[in-house]
Amino acid sequence: MRLQILRLLRLLTLGVVLAGLLSGCGYNTFQTGDEAIKSAWSEVLNQYQRRADLVPNLVGTVKGYASHEKDVLTQVTQARAQVGAIQATPELVNDPAAFAKFQQAQAGLSSALSRLLVVTENYPQLKADAGFRDLQAQLEGTENRITVARNRYIKAVEIYNVSVRSFPNNLTAMIFGYTVKPNFSVDNEKAISTAPKVDFAAPAPATPPAARPAPAGPGSPAASY
Template sequence: MRYVGFAVLALVVIVIGWALMSVNAIPRDEESAQAAWAQVLNQYQRRADLVPNLVETVKGAAKFEQDTLTAVTEARAKVGTVQLSPADLSNPEKMNEFESSQGALTSALSRLMVVVEKYPELKATENFANLQAQLEGTENRIAVARMDFINAVRIYNTDLKTFPGVIWHSILYGDRAPMQQLQVEPAKLDVPKVDFGTSGN
C-alpha cells in the first residue's frame, strides 16, 4: 500500500511539474513569433531604405522610362504608410494590406531591374553594383526572415489549438488569438531576378 502511495505522489509531482512547464508555452511562443515578425519588418525597412539611393543612381545614369521610376517611388511610399503592429498579427485584413504593399514594391523593383538591362553603362558603375548587391542580399534576408516567422506562428497557433495549450488558452490566455500567416501569392515571394552579366544591348 505504501508503494501505491509513493507512486501516486510521484505521479502528482510529475503532473504538476509538467503543468508548470507547459503553462508558459503560449506567452513564450507568442514572444518568439513577435520577435520573428520584428526581424521581417527590419529586413523590409532595410530594403525600403535602399530604394531612394537606387532610384537616384538610376535616374542620374540613364534616360529611364519615368513610369518605372515613379512606380518604384510610389510603391516605396505606400510601404511607409502601411504599418503593422504585433497586435495586428491576428488581423487578416491588416496583414493582407501589409503584404499587398510589400508585394507591390517587390514587383516594382523587379520591373526596374528588367529595364536596367538596357543600360550596360549603368550596370558597370560601382555605385549601382553595390546597391544591386545590397538589394539582392536584403531580398534573401527577407525570405529567411519570412520563413522564420511562418515557423514561429505555426508553433504559436499550434499551442492554442492542441493539448495542453488549449486548456491554458481557455483558463489563462483567452485574449490570445491565432496569428495570421503570410498569404502573399507565390509570384510575389520570388526574389527579383537580376542578371548583371554581359548584355547584348
C-alpha cells in the same frame, strides 16, 4: 494570528496548484511562443526597412542613366510610399486584415523593384556603374535576409498556432483569449519572385559600317602607277 497564517497557506497552495494547471494546459507555452513571434517579427520588419532605405538611392542612380523610364521609376517610388504608410506595430500580427494589407504592400514593392531591375538590363553604362552595382548587391543581400526572416517568422507562428489549436491547450486559449495569428501566404510567392516581362519598342537598326573600297588587284586602275 493562527487564522491569518492558515489563510495565507491556503492562498499559497491555491497559487501553486493554479500555476501547475496553467503550465500543464499550455499557458507558459503561449508565452514562449508569443515572445518568439515578436522576436521573429522584429527581424522581418528590420529587413523590410533595410530594403526600403535602399530604394531612394537605387531610383536616383537609375534615373541618372534612364530618366525617360518614368513609369517604372514612379511605380517603385509609389510602392515604397505605400509600404511606409502602414504602421507596422507589434499588434499588426494579431489583425489578419492589417497583416494582409502589409503583405500586399510589400509584395507590390517587390514587384516594382523586379520591373526596375529588368529595365536596367537595357543600359550597359548603368550596369557598369560602381555605385549601381553596390546598390544591386545590397538589394540582393537584403532580399535573401528577408527570405530567411520570413521563414523564421512563418515557423514561429506555425508552432504557436498548433499550440493554440491543440487539446487541452485550446481550453486555456479560450479562457485567456489567445487566438491563432495570421501568417505569410505563399500562394503568390512564385509570381512575386519572378521578374515580369517588359516589352520595349523595337530597337533601331544598327548603322551599317561604311563601305570600304575593294582591295586593288592586278590590272585594276588603282594598281597602275
